[in-house]
Amino acid sequence: MGHASMLNRPEQDAGKDVWNAYLHERANIAGDVEDLWCHDMGCAAWIVVRRNTISHTIYEAKLANEVRDAD
Numbered sequence: 001m002g003h004a005s006m007l008n009r010p011e012q013d014a015g016k017d018v019w020n021a022y023l024h025e026r027a028n029i030a031g032d033v034e035d036l037w038c039h040d041m042g043c044a045a046w047i048v049v050r051r052n053t054i055s056h057t058i059y060e061a062k063l064a065n066e067v068r069d070a071d
């Protein structure tokens with residue numbers, strides 16, 4: 001999936017192994033991913049960007065809060 005999986009936060013009492021994986025384990029995917037980007041120098045919105053890490057093609061960008069609330 002990519003870093004947009006960070007939108008799926010574990011429950012507070014999920015345990016240290018679950019929280020360790022959530023905070024520190026990342027897949028380095030070659031191909032299509034969904035990343036979580038922040039428009040730091042602009043409106044500060046968090047954005048889910050669907051892109052390809054090999055070709056650098058960006059397919060789609062959506063506001064992260066809309067993606068999270070759709071689940």
Ligand SMILES: [Zn+2]
Nearest residue numbers: 039042043045
């Ligand atoms: Zn912005």
